[in-house]
Amino acid sequence: MSDETVTxxxxxxxxxxxxxxxxxxxxxxxxxxxxITPPRQSAAPDEVxxxxxxxxxxxxxxxxxxxxxxxxxDESDRNLDERPFPYLPTMDPAVFQADYLAGWNRPVVVYxxxxxxxxxxxxxWLSKADSRKVLSVFVGASSSQKAVHTGLPRAHALRQEIxxxxxxxxxxxxxxYIRSGDEHLRIVAKQEKGCAFFVSQVIYDVDATxxxxxxxxxxxxxxxxxxxxxxxxxxxxxxxxxxxxxxxxGVGIPRWLENTxxxxxxxxxxxxxxxxxxxxxxxxxxxRLGMPFGFNVESVSIRKVEIEASVALxxxxxxxxxxxx
Amino acid sequence: MSDETVTxxxxxxxxxxxxxxxxxxxxxxxxxxxxITPPRQSAAPDEVxxxxxxxxxxxxxxxxxxxxxxxxxDESDRNLDERPFPYLPTMDPAVFQADYLAGWNRPVVVYxxxxxxxxxxxxxWLSKADSRKVLSVFVGASSSQKAVHTGLPRAHALRQEIxxxxxxxxxxxxxxYIRSGDEHLRIVAKQEKGCAFFVSQVIYDVDATxxxxxxxxxxxxxxxxxxxxxxxxxxxxxxxxxxxxxxxxGVGIPRWLENTxxxxxxxxxxxxxxxxxxxxxxxxxxxRLGMPFGFNVESVSIRKVEIEASVALxxxxxxxxxxxx
Numbered sequence: 001m002s003d004e005t006v007t008x009x010x011x012x013x014x015x016x017x018x019x020x021x022x023x024x025x026x027x028x029x030x031x032x033x034x035x036i037t038p039p040r041q042s043a044a045p046d047e048v049x050x051x052x053x054x055x056x057x058x059x060x061x062x063x064x065x066x067x068x069x070x071x072x073x074d075e076s077d078r079n080l081d082e083r084p085f086p087y088l089p090t091m092d093p094a095v096f097q098a099d100y101l102a103g104w105n106r107p108v109v110v111y112x113x114x115x116x117x118x119x120x121x122x123x124x125w126l127s128k129a130d131s132r133k134v135l136s137v138f139v140g141a142s143s144s145q146k147a148v149h150t151g152l153p154r155a156h157a158l159r160q161e162i163x164x165x166x167x168x169x170x171x172x173x174x175x176x177y178i179r180s181g182d183e184h185l186r187i188v189a190k191q192e193k194g195c196a197f198f199v200s201q202v203i204y205d206v207d208a209t210x211x212x213x214x215x216x217x218x219x220x221x222x223x224x225x226x227x228x229x230x231x232x233x234x235x236x237x238x239x240x241x242x243x244x245x246x247x248x249x250g251v252g253i254p255r256w257l258e259n260t261x262x263x264x265x266x267x268x269x270x271x272x273x274x275x276x277x278x279x280x281x282x283x284x285x286x287x288r289l290g291m292p293f294g295f296n297v298e299s300v301s302i303r304k305v306e307i308e309a310s311v312a313l314x315x316x317x318x319x320x321x322x323x324x325x
Numbered sequence: 326m327s328d329e330t331v332t333x334x335x336x337x338x339x340x341x342x343x344x345x346x347x348x349x350x351x352x353x354x355x356x357x358x359x360x361i362t363p364p365r366q367s368a369a370p371d372e373v374x375x376x377x378x379x380x381x382x383x384x385x386x387x388x389x390x391x392x393x394x395x396x397x398x399d400e401s402d403r404n405l406d407e408r409p410f411p412y413l414p415t416m417d418p419a420v421f422q423a424d425y426l427a428g429w430n431r432p433v434v435v436y437x438x439x440x441x442x443x444x445x446x447x448x449x450w451l452s453k454a455d456s457r458k459v460l461s462v463f464v465g466a467s468s469s470q471k472a473v474h475t476g477l478p479r480a481h482a483l484r485q486e487i488x489x490x491x492x493x494x495x496x497x498x499x500x501x502y503i504r505s506g507d508e509h510l511r512i513v514a515k516q517e518k519g520c521a522f523f524v525s526q527v528i529y530d531v532d533a534t535x536x537x538x539x540x541x542x543x544x545x546x547x548x549x550x551x552x553x554x555x556x557x558x559x560x561x562x563x564x565x566x567x568x569x570x571x572x573x574x575g576v577g578i579p580r581w582l583e584n585t586x587x588x589x590x591x592x593x594x595x596x597x598x599x600x601x602x603x604x605x606x607x608x609x610x611x612x613r614l615g616m617p618f619g620f621n622v623e624s625v626s627i628r629k630v631e632i633e634a635s636v637a638l639x640x641x642x643x644x645x646x647x648x649x650x
Contacts, residue, residue, distance in 0.1 A: 207532040211580035218584055255536035256610070259543055285581070 020066040020107040021135060021167050024197045027229055029286065030323040031294030033109060033199075034059055034314050035068035035233065037302075038096040041089040048091070052100040058307075059104075062314050067104060068199070068296055069093035071111040071139065075249075078142040084244040085301075094125050097134065109169070109199075110134055114155035115141045115148030122150055126162045135167040137199055156193040170195040172230055174205055175252045177212040184216035191228050198228060199296055202235045202246060204253040206278045210285050217291045229292035232282050234275040235299055236313060237261060238268035238306040245300060272309055279317045295321065345391040345432040346460060346492050349522045352554050354611065355648040356619030358434060358524075359384055359639050360393035360558065362627075363421040366414040373416070377425040383632075384429075387639050392429060393524070393621055394418035396436040396464065400574075403467040409570040410626075419450050422459065434494070434524075435459055439480035440466045440473030447475055451487045460492040462524055481518040495520040497555055499530055500577045502537040509541035516553050523553060524621055527560045530577040531603045535610050542616045554617035557607050559600045560624055561638060562586060563593035563631040570625060593634055600638055604645045620646065 017023075023031050039051045059067070072090045097108045110129075114122060129136070138159075140152035150158075159168050170190040177183035187198060203209050213230060220227040237243050243261055246253065253261075257274060264270035279295060286293035295317050299310040342348075348356050364376045384392070397415045401408070422433045435454075439447060454461070463484075465477035475483075484493050495515040502508035512523055528534050538555060545552040562568050568586055571578065578586075582599060589595035604620060611618040620642050624635040 207579055207581070211584075214581035214584040218588070254532055256532075256539035259536075259539045263543070 017065070019132075020109075021131070023065060024135075024167060024169075024229055027226060027292040029229065029292045029294065030321050031066075031197075031229065031231060032062075032064045032314065032318055032321070032323060033066050033068050033231060033294070033296040034062060034064045034310075035070060035296050035298030037070050037072055038091040038093045041091055043091070048096070048100055052096070052103065056101075056103050058311055062311060063318060064106070064314060065294075066107040066109055066135070067101070068109045068137075068298070069097055069111060070298075071113045071116070073113040073116060073139075073142055075142040077146050079248055079250070081248060084241055084248055094129075107132075108134055109137055111137045111139060112155070113139045113142075114150045114152055115146065118149045119154065119158070122155060123158055123162060126159060126166065129163065129166055131163065131166045135169065137169040137171065138195075139171055153193065156190075156195075160194050164194075167196050168194060169197040169199055172198040172200045172212065172216075173250075174200065174203060174209045174212050175250055177215075178205075178208050178252060183212055184219050187216050187230075188219050188223060188225070191225065196228055198230045200230060200233045202233050202249070202251045202298070202300060203278060203282075204246065204251055204257060204274075206281050207254070208252065209282065213282075213286065213291055213293075214289065217289055227291055229294055231294040231296045232278075233296040233298060234278060234313065234317065235297070236268060236275060236306055236309045237271040238301060238303060238309065240267070242301045242303075242306065243267070249300065268305065268309055272313060275313055276316055276320060279320045283321050342390070344457075345434075346456070348390060349460075349492060349494075349554055352551060352617040354554065354617045354619065355646050356391075356522075356554065356556060357387075357389045357639065357643055357646070357648060358391050358393050358556060358619070358621040359387060359389045359635075360395060360621050360623030362395050362397060363416040363418045366416055368416070373421070373425055377421070377428065381426075381428050383636055387636060388643060389431070389639060390619075391432040391434055391460070392426075393434045393462075393623070394422055394436060395623075396438045396441070398438040398441060398464075398467055400467040402471050404573055404575070406573060409566055409573055419454075432457075433459055434462055436462045436464060437480070438464045438467075439475045439477055440471065443474045444479065444483070447480060448483055448487060451484060451491065454488065454491055456488065456491045460494065462494045462496065463520075464496055478518065481515075481520075485519050489519075492521050493519060494522040494524055497523040497525045497537065497541075498575075499525065499528060499534045499537050500575055502540075503530075503533050503577060508537055509544050512541050512553075512555075513544050513548060513550065516550065521553055523555045525555060525558050527558050527571060527574065527576045527623070527625060528603060528607075529562075529571065529582060529599075530579055531606050532579070533577065534607065538607075538611065538616055538618075539614065542614055552616055554619055556619040556621045557603075558621040558623060559603060559638065559642065560622070561593060561600055561631055561634045562596040563626060563628060563634065565592070567626045567628075567631065568592070574625065593630065597634055597638060597641075601641055601645060604642045608646050 039048045071093050074087050093110045097110050138155050141148050172187055217227050237246060261267045261270055297310055297314040297317060299306045364373045396418050399412050418435045422435050463480050466473050497512055498508060542552050562571060586592045586595055622635055622639040622642060624632045
């Protein structure tokens with residue numbers, strides 16, 4: 001795909017649908033993002049350029065509102081079990097965005113595992129980021145034992161001080177809600193620190209996610225604050241190895257769904273079906289409640305067949321949520 | 326309604342659909358039961374006759390396969406919290422069936438909280454029960470601390486010895502599955518003791534119930550035994566007091582659904598809607614899995630509006646499960 005095509009699609013978009021930042025600020029429902037992991041750190045610049053071009057070409061037919069770039073942290077402190085896929089250090093998503101994604105003409109949500117960065121580095125990135133092109137999601141430490149350079153509250157304070165115009169979001173974790181029961185209150189607290197939106201971890205437990213959303217919605221009602229949009233992350237699962245990886249990542253999978261995937265002749269098709277059902281169920285639930293929502297589609301696996309299924313899923317979710325153009 | 330009407334409907338049924346006993350023995354899906362609590366012990370015979378007549382008239386338009394009569398036990402040992410509705414001792418369901426339900430021409434599933442009965446009494450009832458008209462569900466003690474006259478294994482052994490022709494079922498409890506994780510194995514064990522079918526506790530947690538069913542189905546596959554039908558019990562919830570009672574009974578209600586019912590302008594309509602959705606979801610899930618299933622509709626509340634909604638729900642569930650005539 002040529003750069004011209006990208007430009008023309010982006011120009012069309014500019015004429016019609018508001019930019020991601022405006023949609024989130026206005027708490028509009030129906031935002032659709034696509035999430036990817038930056039190339040591995042050891043990749044040569046030519047290879048990174050090639051990966052960027054392939055990614056942009058792959059996503060061009062999708063009318064998504066933005067791209068999500070994850071910031072991968074070595075989470076071995078959180079989970080001592082063997083990682084089903086080896087941990088390979090990946091590029092800083094901020095570098096990948098700034099140096100290689102000029103061809104992508106929509107906003108990019110750059111994740112920041114803030115604990116990895118010295119305050120000076122975070123400060124420097126914040127002051128340079130172009131808020132028309134970049135949003136961020138701040139992620140805290142993967143465990144309370146982990147030593148951090150910059151804590152999450154400090155990162156939020158820095159953003160408020162240096163770049164109040166840069167839209168920042170937080171993470172919403174269903175499994176933490178199941179464990180501790182107060183994730184909805186953590187979300188309200190993050191919103192008070194400046195989070196304008198939230199992105200969930202990969203969701204397989206739709207029922208518990210509905211409970212988290214419901215408790216969050218009614219906590220906002222009680223505290224007389226407007227709920228911020230939550231973007232639900234969906235990822236297909238094409239093999240038992242991906243299933244093991246999802247579990248390693250801490251994704252809660254209801255037993256019936258795990259059984260279904262284990263016994264399915266084609267787990268990829270089965271998980272794709274369940275992601276579409278999840279999108280439909282969460283949309284219906286949020287619309288009925290009056291809760292702003294959107295979706296983020298990614299592939300936790302780097303297998304080509306799973307990445308391609310994720311792209312198809314994003315198009316399918318686009319249709320399911322019946323997003324205005 | 327006259328007795329003639331009942332007879333003519335029963336005769337129609339005899340010509341078409343097999344009797345409840347045959348449907349369960351053959352592990353057919355689509356059985357539909359209606360559950361009621363016998364009149365209170367203090368009711369005079371005339372009043373009991375009147376209650377029986379009203380009940381039969383109310384259920385006549387429903388083409389259910391049978392009636393369930395609960396055996397109410399004082400479960401205060403299980404739950405020390407105050408019971409939202411007071412405990413009123415009720416008639417022995419076996420007596421209500423034998424002495425007052427001659428006008429009901431379909432089978433009756435008589436529950437037996439076996440721990441309440443001396444072995445001699447259970448033996449006597451078993452030897453007299455007419456297996457063309459009566460089935461039973463044996464229920465164990467409500468807590469392990471409770472002193473019992475007859476234990477569940479002994480009751481099953483008695484039935485095997487005295488009346489192997491009398492069809493007996495067991496209970497399936499989603500909440501025990503959530504707590505202990507082995508309810509599906511308990512069900513397999515009960516089936517080995519002679520249970521031909523299972524009736525669930527009232528279900529509000531559809532997702533966990535799907536997990537229980539799935540684990541049971543695959544445990545049967547592994548142990549090379551055919552799964553027995555599970556009948557899912559649904560009950561509407563017309564007020565916050567009924568909600569409190571459901572929770573007192575140990576019914577697990579997902580947080581989102583509890584919030585929905587609490588904030589609903591009309592909790593009865595809301596819970597009715599969710600019961601229909603539950604029937605649809607459980608039917609689809611079981612059919613896809615190849616698991617035999619059916620439904621049992623009851624009202625845990627004795628308020629007239631809730632009982633009438635239960636009758637409407639049974640008719641609705643009849644349509645949802647698309648039961649052959």
